[in-house]
Amino acid sequence: EPEVTQTPSHQVTQMGQEVILRCVPISNHLYFYWYRQILGQKVEFLVSFYNNEISEKSEIFDDQFSVERPDGSNFTLKIRSTKLEDSAMYFCASRETGQVYKNIQYFGAGTRLSVL
């Protein structure tokens, strides 16, 4: 069964450094999402992306965050200058396009980001 793949599984970085989290969505999917889960808290929506542009973003997704689809397979989340509070599990998800009411979101296994 096709899966959403995320790399790395764990990323450790120093505060103020830039990080790029990578995702390979399912190959025929065209809608992409990033969510995050701070330890002990709910999974929160960050951003959705379709047709090479952001469809929707939350208030969490400020100027420190950006997303990109650099080629036909990867979908990346960049945090420009990491803060301690960015430490969380980051989930990528993807879905097919077409009939919105019939397409579900498939999740990757997540990247745990630790900011020291």
Added chain:
Amino acid sequence: GENVEQHPSTLSVQEGDSAVIKCTYSDSASNYFPWYKQELGKRPQLIIDIRSNVGEKKDQRIAVTLNKTAKHFSLHITETQPEDSAVYFCAASKAAGNKLTFGGGTRVLVKP
């Protein structure tokens, strides 16, 4: 915006017993309610979903009920097995493709 509350946060059941997890949502415009199961170290996987035009949906040992008037929906697992042990998340959305708002999760432990 939408807010989803999930209870209980932990649930311990004896193998063979039933487990029930309840969620409430705040936005009456939400019309899609998926449930995800996440085993330790693995990806969240959709186990069942329901849309607001349906009151109940069943898939083998798993069922979901939806009460639109009260804005709550529940997951029912019957004849629980040890492999049902996982964290279960409910979510709400205005459509299957739109952003999901998640509940806080329920850690289910099925004791053999």
